[in-house]
Amino acid sequence: MEEREEKERGIMGQEQEDEGRKDGHAVNMNVQNSLTEKEENCVDSVPGLQISVIRGTDLFGYVGIEAVLDQMRRKTMKAGFEFNIMVVGQSGLGKSTLVNTLFKSKVSRKSCTPNYEEKISKTVKLHSISHIIEEKGVKMKLTVIDTPGFGDQINNENCWEPIVKCVNEQYEKYLREELHVNRKRRIPDTRVHCCIYFLPATGHRLRPIDIEFMKRLGKIVSIVPVIAKADTLTIDERLEFKERIRQDLAANGICVYPQREYDEDPDEHILNERIRESIPFAVVGTDKEHQVNGNKVLGRKTKWGIIEVENVAHCEFANLRDLLIRSHLQDLKDVTHNIHYETYRVRRLNESNMNFSELSLSTWPLENGTADKSDSESHL
Numbered sequence: 001m002e003e004r005e006e007k008e009r010g011i012m013g014q015e016q017e018d019e020g021r022k023d024g025h026a027v028n029m030n031v032q033n034s035l036t037e038k039e040e041n042c043v044d045s046v047p048g049l050q051i052s053v054i055r056g057t058d059l060f061g062y063v064g065i066e067a068v069l070d071q072m073r074r075k076t077m078k079a080g081f082e083f084n085i086m087v088v089g090q091s092g093l094g095k096s097t098l099v100n101t102l103f104k105s106k107v108s109r110k111s112c113t114p115n116y117e118e119k120i121s122k123t124v125k126l127h128s129i130s131h132i133i134e135e136k137g138v139k140m141k142l143t144v145i146d147t148p149g150f151g152d153q154i155n156n157e158n159c160w161e162p163i164v165k166c167v168n169e170q171y172e173k174y175l176r177e178e179l180h181v182n183r184k185r186r187i188p189d190t191r192v193h194c195c196i197y198f199l200p201a202t203g204h205r206l207r208p209i210d211i212e213f214m215k216r217l218g219k220i221v222s223i224v225p226v227i228a229k230a231d232t233l234t235i236d237e238r239l240e241f242k243e244r245i246r247q248d249l250a251a252n253g254i255c256v257y258p259q260r261e262y263d264e265d266p267d268e269h270i271l272n273e274r275i276r277e278s279i280p281f282a283v284v285g286t287d288k289e290h291q292v293n294g295n296k297v298l299g300r301k302t303k304w305g306i307i308e309v310e311n312v313a314h315c316e317f318a319n320l321r322d323l324l325i326r327s328h329l330q331d332l333k334d335v336t337h338n339i340h341y342e343t344y345r346v347r348r349l350n351e352s353n354m355n356f357s358e359l360s361l362s363t364w365p366l367e368n369g370t371a372d373k374s375d376s377e378s379h380l
């Protein structure tokens with residue numbers, strides 16, 4: 001229940017998430033029942049505050065508390081939500097194809113490869129494309145941030161810098177909106193909720209550029225590493241490569257999503273442990289459908305047969321899709337807000353010694369102060 005409440009609070013919007021992950025909510029009631037150990041752990045030990053749990057069987061009749069779930073659902077459906085995903089990896093690794101496969105639509109343009117001159121000029125340029133995807137009345141504003149040029153130059157020194165800058169800029173934007181006197185009811189969320197990092201299927205180990213990138217970015221954003229074009233590896237090569245990557249990640253102290261220290265309870269820990277054991281997912285992407293046993297399936301046709309992208313016996317695309325969209329989408333947003341953004345916020349406030357009395361409009365551009373409250377009713 002506690003876990004569900006936490007997730008639902010996340011869905012309802014950022015304004016209600018501000019308490020942070022670890023904050024519990026103490027309720028002042030008479031002690032009637034003793035708490036289970038888990039329930040006790042969920043409540044802050046505030047001297048003088050007592051809490052009791054009254055379960056359904058102890059109630060005199062139906063109260064209707066559960067109807068709040070429908071209210072939350074209706075609100076979420078009305079407002080929609082944002083999900084911002086960044087793809088990083090050398091050109092031609094199948095980034096656009098994979099994102100299109102994930103959302104079963106053309107959400108990422110094929111080939112953002114910089115031309116020859118741009119490669120020489122040592123630049124990583126960032127491109128964002130947003131789409132509103134609607135499924136069964138639920139609206140999601142999906143923004144895909146592509147990073148063409150990453151790792152493509154002759155000298156890749158500091159090629160992660162524009163990406164770090166972009167991630168931090170989104171936190172800064174959010175922070176400014178949040179601190180503003182005339183706060184919008186819903187702050188537009190452009191923060192990067194997830195960064196998919198594409199590893200080439202070399203079958204060797206992590207390269208220095210992979211280590212440097214993930215070391216830096218792992219501290220500020222949720223990274224999900226994947227082995228790109230996994231159809232080019234045999235089953236044994238894939239298993240060995242995955243194992244070596246896990247060793248390299250651990251040896252270099254690289255944090256990838258989902259991070260052990262942010263598991264909220266034993267159930268989540270068990271689920272996430274299984275995910276951690278199979279990371280990085282070996283994925284295959286495609287934008288073509290083929291007939292297999294009379295069914296249309298997404299796949300890559302080769303001389304030897306069809307590689308079915310969503311078939312777990314063929315590759316781990318389905319595991320990635322389930323993690324990003326079906327099981328952990330809200331958690332990715334929660335971790336972004338409660339962990340990464342929070343770390344940024346604390347650092348910035350300490351750095352600049354900001355406080356509310358210092359927040360005069362003169363320090364901010366005027367247009368920031370003229371937030372139209374009505375336009376922020378919807379996220380999208």
Ligand SMILES: Nc1nc2c(ncn2[C@@H]2O[C@H](COP(=O)(O)OP(=O)(O)OP(=O)(O)O)[C@@H](O)[C@H]2O)c(=O)[nH]1
Binds near residue numbers: 089098
């Ligand atoms: N074998 C194989 N080829 C793939 C896979 N995914 C994509 N491709 C092919 O690889 C080529 C490049 O794919 P893109 O999705 O454009 O790659 P990208 O990483 O977005 O490339 P840039 O935008 O140039 O950075 C295309 O010909 C795709 O059809 C895959 O999983 N396996």
Ligand SMILES: [Mg+2]
Binds near residue numbers: 095096097109111113
């Ligand atoms: Mg691309």
